[in-house]
Amino acid sequence: MKIKEIIDLYIKKIPKDDIYLLISSFLNCKKLDIIKYYDLDIDYSKIEKLFKRYENKEPINYILKSKEFYGLNFYVDERVLIPRFETEILVEKVINKLQKIDNKKLNLLDLCCGSGNIGLTLKYNLEELNVDLVDISNEALEVAKINMNNLNLRVNIINSDLFKKLNKKYDVIVCNPPYLAEDEASYQTDKYEPHLALYTKDGIEIFERIFKNISNYLNPNFLIFLEIGDGHYKKIEKVINKYLKNIKINLYYDYNDRERIVIIESL
Template identity: 40%
Template sequence: MTYKTLIDHFESLCEKEGKSIFIVKYMIMELSRLETHVFYTALNDTLEEAFVEQVKHAMHQYIYEHIPVDYILGYRYFYGHKFHVNHDVLIPRNETEKLVERVMICLDYMQKPVSVLDLGTGSGCIGLTLKKEVEGITVTLADISFEALDVAKSNGESLEVDVHYIQSDWFSNIDQVFDVIVCNPPYIPDDELIGDTVDKEPNLALFGGKTGLEHYETVIAQSKTFLQSNGLMAFEHGYNQKEALHQIILTHYENASIVTLKDFEDKDRMTFFSPNNKKLMKEGLR
């Protein structure tokens, strides 16, 4: 069997079972560990039986057990970096890259050194990427889950970055004031139906109470003790939660400057606010 016949077989099977055919070529290429250009020149090469069986097992997990591809592979690429993921952490999303990118721009307008807290860090993709890409910042990663922190630590070691790790139920074990707090809390309402692959991710990282905003209420209310008055707080959220989130922010920070930006699909997806730094909001998020 060759790469081509393997691809053709599983693309046909995916189409029959209603699964994305675009996953097939990506999965097989990643399992082959070949560079992209090498893979495409080797499509007609005869494969070893052990590799064919490996692909069959992986595709069975994807097609029939509905396991997300990134859990099968054990990693996900985020902002050009390879992040280890498993069932203890949410899989990093493409739209979160845009959140990270806008925080980076804001950091360019802030006087260094800058302290950053990635609250509810999961795999660590937000905080570790910021530390890897931006000079002059200190980064703390916090999560309620010890298992998630183990994943984040593994990724920190792989990326060779020096950050701090704290097990904390939101701010419960935080004892420092930060210039920037980034948080991507669970925001799916408890009664909302989710896909058969998403439901393989940890519920702790997905569901945010009856309205999906319970964690935002908690985090924003508690943040007043931990966010500098001229600092920045950044959230990812559901596309239909903008107005309610603005109201929560203004309840606790009545003079806050608030900006909401759209994701790659032109949906409201990330909101930034500063208690008392209109200049930063204007320059960094224009």
């Protein structure tokens, strides 16, 4: 079957952009170059498998094994959460803040790192940072290592349940933990994405565990950046103030006016 015929077959069922992404992945070419292959005959049964996965609501980034994040291409598969666009706000906040200070030799921890998209993006943009990626999931860390190598970066990758295996102090801690309550599952995330990376008992429990011990891993002058769930801020603020003193806390909203980023700064 010709490529053009395959496009025509799916054009009324699937967004055109996704059709082109699936075909470009199959042909290993750029999306813009597909027009050159319109008359190419291929074995339809092979590419049909990709479209069936898509029609079964498997996230397209798992099918393509890639996700663009903050201008970089990250490898992703079912072992990790697919990086979200909203998390770019977190990265932007960190970069803007650290560019205003001397970030040379700063120790930065990406806690609950998943694919490594946050910590690796920060290392890519702020080369002087000493970055540690930490996650409880060995499978997620395997993906983070792939991304580290693909981006030609060098960071420390550590398997640990939060701080348990850490023995140093940090100037900056960045954390996008599992913050969805168990009753917030959707079909697509529930079926395909790793529950460990998404859900915590009530959306707050993980923050209690983090802040109970965080002071042991902070230098005197510190910054903490968190991504949180909408509607969770007031409860998380109470947890933060329970364990940290002499701090300034700021809340920032995402593009849909939802609570999203918390920045904690030592005074």
